[in-house]
Amino acid sequence: xxxxxxxxxxxxxxxxxxxxxxxxxxxxxxxxxxxxxxxxxxxxxxxxxxxxxxxxxxxxxxxxxxxxxxxxxxxxxxxxxxxxxxxxxxxxxxxxxxxxxxxxxxxxxxxxxxxxxxxxxxxxxxxxxxxxxxxxxxxxxxxxxxxxxxxxxxxxxxxxxxxxxxxxxxxxxxxxxxxxxxxxxxxxxxxxxxxxxxxxxxxxxxxxxxxxxxxxxxxxxxxxxxxxxxxxxxxxxxxxxxxxxxxxxxxxxxxxxxxxxxxxxxxxxxxxxxxxxxxxxxxxxxxxxx
Numbered sequence: 001x002x003x004x005x006x007x008x009x010x011x012x013x014x015x016x017x018x019x020x021x022x023x024x025x026x027x028x029x030x031x032x033x034x035x036x037x038x039x040x041x042x043x044x045x046x047x048x049x050x051x052x053x054x055x056x057x058x059x060x061x062x063x064x065x066x067x068x069x070x071x072x073x074x075x076x077x078x079x080x081x082x083x084x085x086x087x088x089x090x091x092x093x094x095x096x097x098x099x100x101x102x103x104x105x106x107x108x109x110x111x112x113x114x115x116x117x118x119x120x121x122x123x124x125x126x127x128x129x130x131x132x133x134x135x136x137x138x139x140x141x142x143x144x145x146x147x148x149x150x151x152x153x154x155x156x157x158x159x160x161x162x163x164x165x166x167x168x169x170x171x172x173x174x175x176x177x178x179x180x181x182x183x184x185x186x187x188x189x190x191x192x193x194x195x196x197x198x199x200x201x202x203x204x205x206x207x208x209x210x211x212x213x214x215x216x217x218x219x220x221x222x223x224x225x226x227x228x229x230x231x232x233x234x235x236x237x238x239x240x241x242x243x244x245x246x247x248x249x250x251x252x253x254x255x256x257x258x259x260x261x262x263x264x265x266x267x268x269x270x271x272x273x274x275x276x277x278x279x280x281x282x283x284x285x286x287x288x289x290x
Contacts, residue, residue: 052088105172119286123173138214153216155273181221188217
């Protein structure tokens, strides 16, 4: 009897050790996904970035972030991470009931081994953009303040034509013009087609009362100036920027992608075509490692 009890106790001990070893082993092991995207800028308060890996053709979230210090790492199921073919970065509402990625995707790249080089080419290719504008205030009847308006058109020959040569943007993105006045950017409005008026052509608080201006993107800064500014103003010596913005967007500043820029000469003539140069950020690139 004593021998039988001893054997039973030994068997129970072996079973106990075996179960303990199984419990210690992770059922779903995770690995770190590390991303490094220099020059990515912060979003408005209501939006976050979200990473996704594409596994068997389906998006799997790797987590959200709003702080843009890099590199940063995220725990992801090892089995999914090793099966992933592509990494995508999107812009999402900070409170988001939709489990799928938004249309506003900013970076993507395929994995090669344990790394992926991601870029913003899925937004558009801005390598061949070109831009022209004039200084004029067509929305009022006063000829003394013509340097207080900017319009993205080319009037070198009659009739005037669109001043911007831009690619079509992917879903979730719009263009936006800016006049950077004494260091503060003030929007000229958003648009997707450079041959048509921008979205606020009829509702701008800054334009004059004589009409909406020509059928191209632009703005007259004539009234209802923001605090700290006086309209009409003089845009000579200031900077004109064209940015690419997520839509919707609640940030009061230009987004990271800025394909065109020009600082207006102090002696620039009004009603004469001014040519823009390349902006500071025509594309974004980064790396993702698993």
